[in-house]
Amino acid sequence: MKLLAAPNALKGSLSAQRAAEAIAQGARRASSSMDVIELPVADGGDGTLDVLLANLGGEAREVEVHDPLGRTLRARYGLIDCGRTALLDVATASGHARLRDSERDPLRASSYGTGELMRAALASGCERLVIGLGGSATVDGGLGLLAALGIPGLDASGHAVALGGAGLSELTRFDARAISSLTQGRELVCLCDVETRLTGPDGALLYAAQKGADARAEAVLGAGLERLAVALEAQSGVNARALVSGGAAGGIAATLCTLLGARLVPGIDFVLDQARFERKLAGAALVITAEGRLDRQSAFNKGPFGVARRARAAGVPTVVLAGSIADDFELEATPFAAALAIGREALTLDEARTHASSWLSATSEHALRLYLLAREAPRRP
Secondary structure (H helix, E strand, C coil): CCEEEECCCCCCCCCCHHHHHHHHHHHHHCCCCCCEEECCCCCCCCCCHHHHHHHHHEEEEEEEECCCCEEEEEEEEEEHHHEEEECCCCCCHHHHHHCCCHCCCCCCCCHHHHHHHHHHHHHHHCCCEEEECCCCCCCCCCCCHHHHHHCCEEECCCCCCCHHHHHHHHHCCEEECCHHHHHCCCCEEEEECCCCCCCCCCHHHHHHHHHCCCCHHHHHHHHHHHHHHHHHHHHCCCCCCHCCCCHHHHHHHHHHHHCCEEEEEEEEHHHHHCEEEEEEECCCEEEEEEEEECCCHHHCCHHHHHHHHHHHHHHCCEEEEEEEEECCCCCCHHHCCCCEEECCCCCCCHHHHHHHHHHHHHHHHHHHHHHHHHHHCCCCC
């Protein structure tokens, strides 16, 4: 029997590759004859660069950039197709993992470091730039990113606004003099990990709380995103509010689409296409995928959701394993056949992270044993 292990990264705990290995180990304990195909996936968020480089080859380059709070760090982007295509993801420089829990504050956090990565990639001479939008620590609408590219956001007096989500409160327009030179002759593709729009309670603001925003900060950010939408529409003539996935990466998607002409695509589908998902799925009886947390946001075309959707279209059931499952997660609204939490006992988050690999492996084993038991049970008339 063939099993496809196709997990996302478990944020702060396991890379997609490590998660795939853990699932495979558990599956082989359940059945030593199991043919397990490991296929780490990503949806534009954490680990997208590594997953794409693993599937497509190429080289990684490292440059010095700034994290969401302005501290220097070394971050990577990738080059494939003999340098014609550059790959990067927002999470590398501007992601959750760059901050301690106590440091998370989307009013201060900036996407400037991602702009620096883009600048380095563009300077390499690439013709196409593919950017994974997901896992960001920011809700700044790309203010920092554009500033790093020489396109500052301006207030009513023509002065540059502050970086971070708080800067959106003063935004009226962008200094667009450098836009044409940046995009001329280049293709820009954004891999979106969600389908949320820019504004509204289910827009970019939906993820503000997990990025550290309290109620006051959410109110400030919500008003700021509305100002961003007005500025983008006035400058580009495009209805930024209507863009599917415009809210990805704290609104970066809408800004790159309207001002730089980026094409927004579902990140998970792009990655699965590059990995030849259907070819590797052929002949499989079951798919096991995974991510750190399942909640109602998981239905916005996150990685495991996309895996299950494509597997179901091929007639193959998918079991999803997660570090935790929220009360608002509704299995019947998803393409998953089953969902299982991997946790075993009440521990702190840091303690749980140390057990993530062994728990994921054990739960994979249990899931497969249940599947095999159901297959072997005599069918009732």
